[in-house]
Amino acid sequence: MKKSAIIISMFLVLILLVTGCSPKPVDQEKKKIVVIINTNLGDKAFSDLVWSGVTRAAEDFGVEVKAIELGGDPTRQEPTLTEVSESGEWDLVISGTFNLLQATAAAARNYPDQKFVLYDVALDFTQHNYPNAVSILSKQNEGSYLAGVMAAKLTQVTGDDKINGQKVIGFVGGGENTAINDFLIGYIAGAKSVDPEVKVLFSYVGNFTDSAKAKELALAQYDQGADIVYAVAGSASYGVYEASVLAKRYSIGVDQDRALQFEAEGNVTQANHIVTSVVKHLDVLIYNKIKEFVEGTIQYGVHQGAGIALNGMGLAKNKFYEQFVPADIRAAVDAAEQKIISGEVVVPTAIGLSTEAVNEWKRKASE
Amino acid sequence: MDIIISNILSPQFIYTILRVSTPLVFAAMAALVVRKSGIMCIAFEAMMLFAALGGVVGSAYTQNLFVGIVAGILSSVLIAVIFAYFVLVLKSNPVLTGLALNILGSGGTVFALFVLTGNKGTSSSLRSLRFPVVNIPIIEDIPVIGQIFSGHNSLTYVSLFTVLAVYILIYKTTLGLRIRSVGENPHAAESVGIKVVRTKVIALMIGGIIASFGGMYMSMGYLPFFTRDMVSGRGFIGIAAQNLGGGVPIYTLIAALFFGSADAISNVFQTLRIPAEFMQMLPYVVTIIGLMFVGSSNKDSKEKTKKIKEIKGETT
Numbered sequence: 144m145k146k147s148a149i150i151i152s153m154f155l156v157l158i159l160l161v162t163g164c165s166p167k168p169v170d171q172e173k174k175k176i177v178v179i180i181n182t183n184l185g186d187k188a189f190s191d192l193v194w195s196g197v198t199r200a201a202e203d204f205g206v207e208v209k210a211i212e213l214g215g216d217p218t219r220q221e222p223t224l225t226e227v228s229e230s231g232e233w234d235l236v237i238s239g240t241f242n243l244l245q246a247t248a249a250a251a252r253n254y255p256d257q258k259f260v261l262y263d264v265a266l267d268f269t270q271h272n273y274p275n276a277v278s279i280l281s282k283q284n285e286g287s288y289l290a291g292v293m294a295a296k297l298t299q300v301t302g303d304d305k306i307n308g309q310k311v312i313g314f315v316g317g318g319e320n321t322a323i324n325d326f327l328i329g330y331i332a333g334a335k336s337v338d339p340e341v342k343v344l345f346s347y348v349g350n351f352t353d354s355a356k357a358k359e360l361a362l363a364q365y366d367q368g369a370d371i372v373y374a375v376a377g378s379a380s381y382g383v384y385e386a387s388v389l390a391k392r393y394s395i396g397v398d399q400d401r402a403l404q405f406e407a408e409g410n411v412t413q414a415n416h417i418v419t420s421v422v423k424h425l426d427v428l429i430y431n432k433i434k435e436f437v438e439g440t441i442q443y444g445v446h447q448g449a450g451i452a453l454n455g456m457g458l459a460k461n462k463f464y465e466q467f468v469p470a471d472i473r474a475a476v477d478a479a480e481q482k483i484i485s486g487e488v489v490v491p492t493a494i495g496l497s498t499e500a501v502n503e504w505k506r507k508a509s510e
Numbered sequence: 511m512d513i514i515i516s517n518i519l520s521p522q523f524i525y526t527i528l529r530v531s532t533p534l535v536f537a538a539m540a541a542l543v544v545r546k547s548g549i550m551c552i553a554f555e556a557m558m559l560f561a562a563l564g565g566v567v568g569s570a571y572t573q574n575l576f577v578g579i580v581a582g583i584l585s586s587v588l589i590a591v592i593f594a595y596f597v598l599v600l601k602s603n604p605v606l607t608g609l610a611l612n613i614l615g616s617g618g619t620v621f622a623l624f625v626l627t628g629n630k631g632t633s634s635s636l637r638s639l640r641f642p643v644v645n646i647p648i649i650e651d652i653p654v655i656g657q658i659f660s661g662h663n664s665l666t667y668v669s670l671f672t673v674l675a676v677y678i679l680i681y682k683t684t685l686g687l688r689i690r691s692v693g694e695n696p697h698a699a700e701s702v703g704i705k706v707v708r709t710k711v712i713a714l715m716i717g718g719i720i721a722s723f724g725g726m727y728m729s730m731g732y733l734p735f736f737t738r739d740m741v742s743g744r745g746f747i748g749i750a751a752q753n754l755g756g757g758v759p760i761y762t763l764i765a766a767l768f769f770g771s772a773d774a775i776s777n778v779f780q781t782l783r784i785p786a787e788f789m790q791m792l793p794y795v796v797t798i799i800g801l802m803f804v805g806s807s808n809k810d811s812k813e814k815t816k817k818i819k820e821i822k823g824e825t826t
Contacts (some may be wrong), residue, residue, distance in 0.1 A: 178549060183630065185624060185628060185629075185630060263665075288681070313781075319787070338578060338647065344781040345781070346777070346780035346781055347790070348744065349790040351789075352737065352738055352739035352740065352742055353740065353742035354733055354737040354740050355533075355728060355733060355740060355742070356730050356773075356777070358732070358733060359526070359773075359774065359777040360528075360777050360780060362777075363517075363777045363778045363780070363781065364781060366513075366517050366522075366778075367513050367514065367517065367778075367781055368513065378632055378737045378738055379737070381632050381634065381733070381737050382733060382737075385733050385734060385735075404634075405634065408634055408635045410634065413634075434659040447722075459714060505783065507782065508782060509781075
């Protein structure tokens with residue numbers, strides 16, 4: 144017993160000595176960037192989108208990149224970020240999503256010499272000035288605003304058998320949280336800007352996985368007169384797409400170009416019911432940030448909301464969009480886009496909004 | 511509001527209830543058979559999830575619905591057998607084993623999906639098959655009845671027949687008698703030569719087969735693809751329906767339909783400005799209230815037997 148304890152402690156001392164002696168990497172030529180992925184690569188969605196931007200930047204600017212996948216394990220967040228920051232090995236740490244916000248913010252406070260880029264979440268610069276970090280967030284409300292403009296106009300066209308003549312459109316969210324309500328409020332604002340009489344129905348699944356429930360919610364909205372339903376519910380959104388086929392109506396996808404995805408998978412029937420998708424161009428945002436970093440023009444200590452102006456978000460203007468949306472509506476969407484870019488229209492956001500104010504928007508939706 | 515009320519009062523809504531309730535009926539019937547054999551099994555979520563994925567994968571790679579069904583049943587029965595081995599042979603705690611298998615079901619299906627398709631969210635890239643929709647010849651032309659009962663997915667009809675089949679199995683066959691006796695008093699059953707473990711394993715496997723249809727309905731009927739965690743608690747609602755129905759097939763069916771209606775109503779009412787959380791809570795509140803009634807009626811009968819024993823002069 145005692146003997147083994149001595150052996151183990153000696154072994155530990157040995158490890159300390161060996162690791163203490165290991166030389167620091169000396170390759171100073173190439174900038175080294177590490178990307179912390181909260182889940183895993185290969186999800187054909189969010190993480191892969193981020194990684195595609197990173198790898199493209201790596202090729203174009205000759206930087207060395209590495210991904211660390213946390214597999215969705217919250218207990219690995221703090222240790223990984225601390226380890227990465229402490230090692231001093233990386234010139235830039237890219238991390239993101241709401242899940243990693245706490246851990247990354249703590250690391251940025253504790254290691255002021257380490258540079259950080261946070262995507263898809265906002266650092267709270269009122270609490271700390273984070274001179275070594277920058278956060279970028281796609282403005283989901285702006286993309287949703289365009290979807291609202293498009294839907295409110297499309298629901299009034301005649302001669303399309305997927306449109307029913309009632310001024311009602313729908314929205315199915317995953318769970319009720321600030322991010323989802325940001326989508327919703329943008330959507331309502333867009334719809335009401337076109338025609339205040341357009342009614343927006345909205346429901347929440349309660350989670351992001353129950354695709355069958357999402358289907359039922361969408362079907363209930365189609366039954367109540369909606370002809371275009373916007374799905375913002377993670378993988379449960381697939382239930383909404385399926386409902387639009389069954390109800391012979393339209394749906395609007397999210398995050399990725401869903402119509403092209405279904406078409407590539409050989410499911411043209413499904414693609415024919417997804418009029419457009421609200422796409423987050425996270426890859427572009429991250430690519431641009433790496434570019435700024437390499438060129439030395441990157442600004443720290445700020446939060447950047449990347450809306451339509453910075454190409455952070457937009458509608459998927461694919462062939463289905465061009466086929467189903469008449470030219471005058473497409474022109475109206477483009478005009479709304481220009482108004483947002485020029486600052487003429489400021490899209491309301493749920494971020495930082497009180498519950499009462501959010502409820503006020505919801506009340507407006509059903510007027 | 512008027513639209514919503516007229517929607518709920520339409521025959522179409524009863525049609526919706528049947529569609530929503532189908533996976534619950536399967537889960538409840540599976541729970542019933544297993545419960546009759548005296549096993550506390552909560553692994554139906556895992557069985558249904560694996561069956562949902564197995565059916566999709568099997569039918570996608572062979573383009574044969576029958577192979578898909580077999581694959582779905584086998585994946586579900588596999589979970590049932592693992593459960594049986596741990597609980598009946600290794601004598602592990604059934605609740606913990608069930609919980610562990612449910613977690614395995616959630617993670618394992620995503621893992622299998624990723625290995626097979628490279629996608630972690632959905633199987634939409636697989637060209638899987640779907641159970642056909644059935645229009646019943648004469649009934650479909652009858653105005654209201656046709657709208658309610660015709661045009662369902664074939665598995666919805668299978669779920670209703672399952673109720674009858676389970677009734678016959680439990681009350682009219684030798685196997686059913688054995689399952690019941692093993693469940694009520696394993697020692698007495700053993701003393702008359704019934705192989706207790708074997709009977710329980712058979713009951714679990716039958717439960718696995720029934721649950722597999724609930725899972726396949728999710729991914730090959732209700733929806734045309736598998737999405738991660740798509741069973742979303744329906745296995746548990748099935749167990750609750752079985753309890754609410756007091757282990758009687760027809761009452762269990764009614765309980766499952768009851769939960770299905772609560773769910774369907776909450777879906778329609780969500781578009782009103784009632785808080786979403788309230789409507790999402792509704793099916794579960796109904797479950798709890800229902801279980802309270804069952805619990806209090808059980809308590810009554812227990813007190814009754816106690817009184818009878820007191821009158822007879824027996825000590826309890």
